[in-house]
Amino acid sequence: MPKVLLVDPEPDSRGAFERALRGDGYEVSVAASGSFALTQLEWDRPHVIVTQARVDDMDGCELFGLVRSDPKTGDIPFLLLAGLDRHIAAQAAAHHVDRLCTGHVSMRVFLEGVRALLAGEAGAGASAPAANAAPPAEPHAQAMRGTLEVMDLPALAQAIAMGGKTGRLTVTLAPGAGVLEFENGQLVHAEFGGESGEQAFTDLVCASQVEGAGDFCFSPVSREQTGKLPRTVNRSVDRLLLRIAAGIDEGRAALETIEPAAPGRAAKGRA
Numbered sequence: 001m002p003k004v005l006l007v008d009p010e011p012d013s014r015g016a017f018e019r020a021l022r023g024d025g026y027e028v029s030v031a032a033s034g035s036f037a038l039t040q041l042e043w044d045r046p047h048v049i050v051t052q053a054r055v056d057d058m059d060g061c062e063l064f065g066l067v068r069s070d071p072k073t074g075d076i077p078f079l080l081l082a083g084l085d086r087h088i089a090a091q092a093a094a095h096h097v098d099r100l101c102t103g104h105v106s107m108r109v110f111l112e113g114v115r116a117l118l119a120g121e122a123g124a125g126a127s128a129p130a131a132n133a134a135p136p137a138e139p140h141a142q143a144m145r146g147t148l149e150v151m152d153l154p155a156l157a158q159a160i161a162m163g164g165k166t167g168r169l170t171v172t173l174a175p176g177a178g179v180l181e182f183e184n185g186q187l188v189h190a191e192f193g194g195e196s197g198e199q200a201f202t203d204l205v206c207a208s209q210v211e212g213a214g215d216f217c218f219s220p221v222s223r224e225q226t227g228k229l230p231r232t233v234n235r236s237v238d239r240l241l242l243r244i245a246a247g248i249d250e251g252r253a254a255l256e257t258i259e260p261a262a263p264g265r266a267a268k269g270r271a
Contacts (some may be wrong), residue, residue, distance in 0.1 A: 002118055003027045003044070007037045007051035007063065016149040017050070020107045021114070034058040038066060041073050048117050050079045053088040061091045077117035081110075083151075083159065106146050144218045153208040154241050156216060161185045161237040166229075167220040171204060173211050178204035181229045183221075187237050189230040197232035202244055 004026045008014035014030055021028045029044060031037035033056040037049070049067060051060045058066075060080045067073045078098045082088050092100050099113050151159070153171060157180065160169060164185035171178045171192075178192030180201065190201035208214055221229070235243070 001025065001027045002048070003029065003046040004114065005029050005031065005037060005040060005044075005046040005049045007031045007034065007049065007055055007060075009033065009052070009054075009056045012152065013052070013150050016107075016147075017110065020111060024111050024114075026114070032056065034063045034066075037063065041067070041070075045073070046076065048077050048079060048114055050081065050114065053080065053082045053092075059088055061088060061095055061097070064092070064095060064097050079113050079117060107150075146216055148208055148214040148216060149212070153205055153214075153216075157187065157205075157237045158241070160218065161187065165218070165220065167218055169216060169218045171208065171214060171216045173204075173207055173214040175207055175211075178207075180204070183229050187233050187235075187240070189232045198235060198240060201233060201240055202247075205241070205244055 002025075004021050006014060006017055006021065006028055008017060008030070009032045014032070018028050018030060029040060029046065031040055034051075035057050037051070037055075051063055053060045055063065060082070064078050064080065067076060067078065080088075080092050080097045080100050082092055082100055082102045099117055101110065101113055148156070148171070156169070160167075160182050162185065166183050166185075167181075169180040169182065171180070176193060178200065179190065180187060181189035187201065190197060190204065192200040192204040192207070195203055233240075
């Protein structure tokens, strides 16, 4: 059974990738940091190493360099999940990482990448993703698709905002589809459940968290269309997410206050 070493500091995405790998017939060992991954490599040699772009103590390219510099591990195929980190993606392509996945990859694409490495197709498989290592904000840029099991909606929205991207994020949940429009990283419009604006964003985030699953597609918009997107949102993604979190905390606090007090108020009413 092929062995995969998965390096990922985030429990949610690590769990999703591990389940997908085990379901595809791989034996999986996990590490939350680069240093722990290197320690594991000393006593358990995997057939493939998969790492996120950022881990707790180093980035994916640093880990790749350390693995390649050791004669004992230098020939292990390496898959780097660069996500939306353009700097890491460009650096990985320059260092000829065996296989590079950019943007938000689906589990199907992820598993295809692992299979290609095991089949010895590292060079051919890496060429296409490497060409997209730093996706330009040009017309006809490739859409990014994925699942919210790997990256939840708050993290996804923040990544788009930090990347300064312009385009439409479509999120498909069991209750229906929602749309978020971004312009140069700023959320400018949201639609979900018959609502629009900040309330729609709040409802969409809450629904995605309750469901814990769903699919998404981010379609970049050409520069010529910048400034033509509808505008129903004025707050930043970070401020909106903080507002949602505060509302959830206030709701919990209210329940904690009301529920214990209810018997006392009832007793007083009877008196």
